[in-house]
Amino acid sequence: MIHIENVSKYFDKGTSNELLALDNINLEIADGEFVTIIGTNGSGKTTLLNMIAGTIYPDEGRIVLNNTDITKYPDYKRASYVSRVFQNPFSGTAPDMTIAENLMIAYKRGKIKLPIIGLNRQVYSFFQKEIIKLEMQLENRLDTMIGRLSGGQRQAITLLMSVLIKPDILLLDEHTAALDPKTGGQVLKLTKEFIERDKLTTIMITHSMQQALELGTKTIMMYKGRIIDVLHEHEKQTLTTDDLLDKFADLRKKEKLTDEILDELRKEYL
Amino acid sequence: MDLLFGAMNLGLICTFLVVGICLTYRIYDFADITVEGSFTLGGAVTAVLILDGIHPVLATFFGALAGAVSGMLTGLIHTQFKINGLLAGIIVMTGLYSINLHVMAKSNIPLMSLTTVVSILNDMNPGIHSEVWMFMIFLPLIALFMFFFALFLKTDIGLTIRATGNNQVMVAANGVNVNAMKVLGISVSNGLVAFSGGLLAQYQGFADIGMGVGVFVFGLASVIIGEAIFRRSQIWKMVLGLFMGSLIFRLMVALALYIGLNPIDLKLVTAAFVLATIIFSQKMRTRPKLTSKKILIPAVIIFLGILGIFVAPFIKSYFVQKHNYTIAVVLFNESDILVITKDSMIKRLNELGYHDKENTKVIVKTANSDMGMLNTIIDELKVSKPDVFVTISSQATQAVYNKVKDIPVVFATVANPFILGIGKSDTEHPSHVTGVYGSFPADGMLDIVEKILEGTVRIGEIWNPGLANTVFSINVLKNELNKRPNFMFEGVTVSSSNEVLQAATLLASKIDAFVLVPDVIVFEAFSSIASTAKKRKIPIFSSDIEKLKEGSFIVYGYTYKQSGIQAAELVHRVLNGERGIPFERYKKLILGINLDVAKELGINIPESVLKKANQIVENGALKEYDMEQSSLPLTQMTKMRRVALFMFTNNSILDTTAKGIMDELQRDSFDKRTGIEITELNAQGDNTLANTLVKKIIDSQYDFIITVSTLALQAVAHNNRSIPHVFCTVTDPVEAGVVKSFQDHPHYLTGIATPQPVESTIKIMRSIFPSAKRIGIVWDTSQVNSEYCTKKARKASISYGFELIEKTVSNVNEVDTAVKSLISEKIDIMFTSGDITVISVIPSIAKLMEKYKIPYITNNPADIGAGVFGALGADYYEVGTRAAGMLKELINGKKAVDLNIENYVPERLHINIELAKKFGIVIPKSILDQASTK
Ligand SMILES: Nc1ncnc2c1ncn2[C@@H]1O[C@H](COP(=O)(O)OP(=O)(O)OP(=O)(O)O)[C@@H](O)[C@H]1O
């Protein structure tokens, strides 16, 4: 279970470029919940994920994971609880190392690395069994340098790496956006399978309204560093385009949004 | 041998450096300049600890630890303060310079007489050539290290290190503390580099403040060569590549020097090479599909680089003047026998009026026992269209005979030309070929053996069946033995010099005497036979006169000097147009007896044999007796002797000294009369290069060495164990660690010490400037010499009632500031002495002093021309002359052990009268009288 309490984040504070990227965010995600986030460009989605992963720290508020305050933990310390897949398919793997070696790094996520050869035959065949699940014919290419693979293959491997050891929370940042529709679909399918199999607590950023509605137990809408709406599972299932439009109209009143912004939101998601 | 194995040993020692640089540069993608400082730090810490009596192995590890700490510092600066890695490295490297000086307390620590890892290894040496022995020990150790290093990179932590260099975002997301990993990696890297430094200090016999200069680029060059051989696809290949890269780089340097590349150009060539390879490998990275070309292009670059080195001398020779005659000399290898033949031939040619580089061009090429190379050499020589080929050894003769049909050939040091298929008899042979030959005089040798050893004698023979000359001699010997029932024959064949020791040990239990026929391969390892024979008390009867002192009991055979002389005379006839000259046999045999060995073995030599001896060794000294059979005067028997004039760098003092040396040696054509040839070698201020040059001097068996400057002395003294050596322009040889005292010095080493006359200078200052109070001095703390002078100045200042105001600098750029701050402190007199750093800016100091009307006094008379007020110092031209005089005594037959080291300071006082007038200073008459020029 993760609690985000009153978290705010400024960039370039005190300069003329000052930007409030996260504005008093409150969010609670229960174990096994699958949250999707939508929002316009620059609305702070990635910043929120980075905050959870620990690559940036909040200016205000705190983050509590399973009753531990992890607000001040650096990223490498949080890695034993949190794993993530990036938007850029090249960010998640080391190109000059083999598939097996990359998987080994993930296999030791958050553990102490000793000067022993941990990548033994047993571990190797475990990797082989796992990689079959990707259905990309990679099981006999474990000794290939990752740099030789396609972006989709690399992203699939990054996904596998993130769930190789069950994380307390899985962060996905538009991880299919840079792939062609077919490979993207395959990676998304794998994502669903892994999440269901391990009952993973997940946060996924997406730009596709359809994905946001179809997947997950809860959908969060972000705008200018704020969470402007939360859709629960029962709402999502029954939601139609018209409902969504109504929703936007409601929002206008509640959040005092201008028509322009509504237009923007409509364009983005409908 | 020395050059080759010396280069490979350097390569092995530098493997750690290369691995360290690869770790940061390749794995972390981070150019870490710290290594230039930590390399020296490793050497410094190791040297100081050894000096303190710590076990050298432990000392070396502490050195590595110190390096690791300095690396950690760079890592912390880089990660904690987010400072660019290159900058962090430069900061730490700069700081390390001072730290290193503090650690060493002076700029150079000699380790020669101390127990080091290298000296321990040498003590265990069973009698193998010391460089080869070192190589034999280092190679497996370092191979083992590389194996474990490769293994390490496959462990969990190794994987993490590699991934950190490859993708920081990814490792951070997987729970790796990137900063800690970086600090760890940089520490390990610098630890390895410092380990290299510690080993190098022990190997070259001293630690020096400048030893780290340039190691980064040299290490990088090795990394790049390694990658060009094996792309970084697999860890094993990468590590093997590094290992090979380090060796190949050093070999390339040795090769370049060997071929005659000017050492000045070495760094330029290296820099260009590194640049070209980096550019190409980057281009390749952006076009990853051209995999086969990936390997090809770096290979082509290396090839072109090597080709360039080869071609350079040709281009050079294209521009030099044409000669009347071109004589091409081909040797199969550098074995004594062949080199002696060559040298005596050149000497005799000289006497006959063919002067190399004047009216004749003598091109000498050696094939290093490589048949392939032999053929290349001949092809190459044919291009320069020589007037005659001289072939020394059967192999060279055969190869040239096969390839050359239209140019006259003169052969020498061949056992039997007929078995090589050249002609049928002395008079029936192709008219363009002639030469001198002779095989082992088996009958005479066996006569002598019979006279000395009684009863049935079991003789042992070691030979290489691959040498035609030798096989012929063996057959002659066997034929002779068949006629003599009182002899039994035991033989072992070898295929290389390395097997000789084993063969000798094998034979030793079965024989009464070694009888050795001429064999260039076996004689290369003569020392292994000698040591075995000595242990087992077996006499050696050898055919090579050069081996008499080295432990032979009796030597009987042809002298190869004679072979060379006769060959020269044949060349002379050929050049005069004669063809169809009959083959000649050697005209002279020589008998040498080593009485020291006789005593050890307890063998009495019959008077009848003793009487015939031409050479006798007794109590380590060689006596020559006139040879009745000799048809030539004795003077012609001395071979051309070679003198190496070795300098560490160039500056006005060293150059003046060198000029004095050269002038003295050439005075009244001393060099021509005594047949000496002087070669100047200059290390350009580079430690490693100095080391390689010294190896070259020893390897090519120069007869005498003369060194100018302390560093040159140290570099030679560490490696040389026998070549007579005179040093000069050295402040204090005892301080330099090469001799125990002026009386107690190695038997081959002597020279002169010329301390700066600091005390007299201060005394004179007092008499010229009775009311002066403050003397300003600028000196570089890293120069042993300056330190020495400053210490003396401190003492003398007190005695003469001055206050000495010191400003220290660490490089030439800081001098100006130092001088200006002295001026602001109102000094009355400016003084600098014996400081190599300050030397180059003396003219500008002088100018400043003139402006502020402060008299500037130095210890180098040459400075008067640079505008100083006064100079009291040794006349270095005279110093050079005096040193050359000492060398002449050695050349004339004196032993270095009998010449004591002397202090020699030919003091010269110069006063700049014009300046004195300008400053309004009246110089006392007593001083003026003393001054030599005014
Ligand atoms: N390191 C940073 N320094 C300064 N500003 C930043 C930084 N990172 C993000 N921002 C700014 O914060 C705001 C939120 O950025 P963020 O990346 O979280 O948006 P996002 O919702 O993920 O957008 P997108 O849909 O385009 O990925 C943006 O205006 C961005 O420019």
Ligand SMILES: [Mg+2]
């Ligand atoms: Mg984003």
